[in-house]
Amino acid sequence: MAKIPLVDVKAQYAPLIPELKKRFEEVLESGVFILGPNVKAFEQECISFLGVQDAIGVANGTDALVLVLDGMGIGPGDEVICPAFTFYATAEAIARVGATPVFADIDAATMNLNVEDVARRITPKTKAIMPVHLFGRPAPLAALAALGLPLIEDSAQAFGSPDIARTGVASTFSFFPTKNLFCLGDGGLVAVNDPALAERVRMLRFHGSRDKVDFELVGYNSRLDEVQAAMLRVLLKELPGYNTARRAGAEVYRQLGLGDVLTVPEDEPGHVYHLFVCRSPERDAIRAALGEQGIATATYYTTPLHLQPAMRQFGYKAGDLPVTEAVAADNFSLPLWAGIDGATQQRVADAVLQAAR
Numbered sequence: 001m002a003k004i005p006l007v008d009v010k011a012q013y014a015p016l017i018p019e020l021k022k023r024f025e026e027v028l029e030s031g032v033f034i035l036g037p038n039v040k041a042f043e044q045e046c047i048s049f050l051g052v053q054d055a056i057g058v059a060n061g062t063d064a065l066v067l068v069l070d071g072m073g074i075g076p077g078d079e080v081i082c083p084a085f086t087f088y089a090t091a092e093a094i095a096r097v098g099a100t101p102v103f104a105d106i107d108a109a110t111m112n113l114n115v116e117d118v119a120r121r122i123t124p125k126t127k128a129i130m131p132v133h134l135f136g137r138p139a140p141l142a143a144l145a146a147l148g149l150p151l152i153e154d155s156a157q158a159f160g161s162p163d164i165a166r167t168g169v170a171s172t173f174s175f176f177p178t179k180n181l182f183c184l185g186d187g188g189l190v191a192v193n194d195p196a197l198a199e200r201v202r203m204l205r206f207h208g209s210r211d212k213v214d215f216e217l218v219g220y221n222s223r224l225d226e227v228q229a230a231m232l233r234v235l236l237k238e239l240p241g242y243n244t245a246r247r248a249g250a251e252v253y254r255q256l257g258l259g260d261v262l263t264v265p266e267d268e269p270g271h272v273y274h275l276f277v278c279r280s281p282e283r284d285a286i287r288a289a290l291g292e293q294g295i296a297t298a299t300y301y302t303t304p305l306h307l308q309p310a311m312r313q314f315g316y317k318a319g320d321l322p323v324t325e326a327v328a329a330d331n332f333s334l335p336l337w338a339g340i341d342g343a344t345q346q347r348v349a350d351a352v353l354q355a356a357r
């Protein structure tokens with residue numbers, strides 16, 4: 001029987017290959033590869049799409065976070081509150097600028113930051129809160145904003161979720177190929193709602209300079225490539241359809257009765273299902289059974305960030321974040337991408353129902 005991957009990136013862009021080739025050839029013919037017209041146009045298109053004040057194309061989603069933190073002047077002696085149940089880059093960026101990641105626990109139902117636990121961890125040194133819109137589900141932005149600190153939204157997994165990127169001072173995106181909006185390599189974006197910060201991030205991505213003559217800041221070389229921007233302009237037009245298809249795929253899994261045997265993600269309107277992440281105490285047995293039938297699954301953040309070797313310096317121990325640790329121990333995701341077909345989902349659901357009974 002044919003294997004079912006966790007995500008079929010090529011199936012998503014396959015119908016667009018002629019258009020992507022045409023745009024690639026245009027860049028090739030132009031001879032302009034760095035900070036050219038496609039990057040500029042893509043930034044403008046993101047400003048309209050996201051409803052933000054400014055947008056800056058950068059090399060990847062990790063740099064996007066680092067540039068925002070650096071642009072805000074966050075560094076040694078400062079604290080930034082973030083979840084430990086997220087990809088490593090979230091906390092890595094905070095540590096990279098010399099600040100201290102302060103890990104808060106999550107809500108079991110949403111797997112996003114628990115606002116009460118965040119509130120408990122605020123100190124005079126806290127300079128920002130960094131919520132992650134995990135697996136495509138919006139973090140509780142209004143409640144977090146009410147805590148009165150700047151929000152830096154790590155939106156790497158949630159491009160196109162309608163209410164994100166407008167509350168925070170900045171919102172960062174990754175275009176890694178498995179993301180909702182993806183490019184054909186590495187890419188990232190900083191969306192900003194503060195003109196002074198936008199100016200600093202734009203300078204920081206290019207060695208701290210506006211004009212290649214005066215270098216006003218110690219910066220980085222972190223630019224979105226012209227080729228990737230050209231691809232992203234094509235894919236951005238498809239994104240609303242991609243996200244509708246992801247939401248439909250998630251609903252199919254619920255209709256097929258997976259909620260009877262697993263804890264499945266509860267729907268909410270802004271959820272764009274970067275991943276369909278379930279929970280089960282039988283996780284390992286279910287994954288093994290699916291694996292035998294050629295169905296790929298994955299687990300996330302099984303060693304949460306507060307327990308990662310590089311984060312030991314911050315003094316956390318097992319038991320400090322009980323909900324995070326419980327979710328880390330029993331979560332796994334099922335195959336989902338924009339355009340996954342009904343027969344494939346039926347095969348996945350049959351295998352899960354059989355394994356879990």
Ligand SMILES: Cc1ncc(COP(=O)(O)O)c(C=O)c1O
Pocket residue numbers: 060061062063086087089090132154156157173174175176186187188
């Ligand atoms: C939540 C989160 N933050 C940051 C990143 C980093 O993005 P990138 O891989 O583009 O550096 C990712 C994805 O890889 C992510 O999922």
